[in-house]
Structures are given as structure tokens and as C-alpha cells.
Amino acid sequence: MLSYGIGYWFVGAKVRVECKDRTQKLLYTADGTTDATGTYYINVNEDHGDETCDVALVSSPLGDCKTADPGRDRARVVLTSYNGIVSDSRFANAMGFMKDEVMSGCTMLLQSLMEEED
Secondary structure, three states: OEEEEOOOOOOOOEEEEEEEOOOOOEEEEEEEEOOOOOOOOOOEOOOOOOOEEEEEEEEOOOOOOOEEOOOOOEEEEOOOOOOOOOOOEEEOOOOOEEOOOOOOOHHHHHHHHHHHHO
16 A cells, blocks of 8 residues: 655645556546545555556645646656565655745845845
8 A cells, every 4th residue: 555645734625646558548547535634645555566656746635826836736756565675665756736826035036146146
């Protein structure tokens, strides 16, 4: 049994594990939802060593934060026990949604970071 976790700062985000074969045919899906700690767990009871598997964002519970951040909307996971990893737990890279409105202070922060790069 494999389990996966990712942190969010809110409860109720929907995520999905998708596994495809070499021709990109979808072979397996399983859904999960973030809990009160902002973590999700999806139990996968079979080996997907010959498949490419990703965790993907499905939906956000926040009305003003529903657009998945391009490039951070999915994360690759290895779902096999035949790779030398002792634990059955896997962790996906951070994913996230974007706010509809720019938060106050973001523009100044970005400008200061750009000045430091020069």
C-alpha cells in the first residue's frame, strides 16, 4: 500500500493520482482530498512500475483561488516497490492554486527581489 501527502494551507482541495502507459493511455486514477492539516493520503494497493504516474490538482475549495498554477499543477510520483526505496510512502512536490487578485505587498516584494538580483 502506497500513500502520498502534500501540504496546503487550506482544507478541501481535491487531487488525483493518474497513471498512464507509454502511449499515454490512462490506466489508473485515484482521488484524494486535503484534510484539516492540509495533507492528503491516497492509498494505492497495486504496483505501477511500468507506468508514468502524476498527482494532479483537481479543484480548490476557495472561490478566489481556483486556478491551478501552471507548472505547479501536477507532480510526478514513482509508484513501485521495486526501486530500492524501503518505505511505501511517497511524497509529491509542492503544487498550488493562484489567487484571483494580487495580494497587497506582492508587487513591492517582487520589485525588491528583482533589485537584489542585479
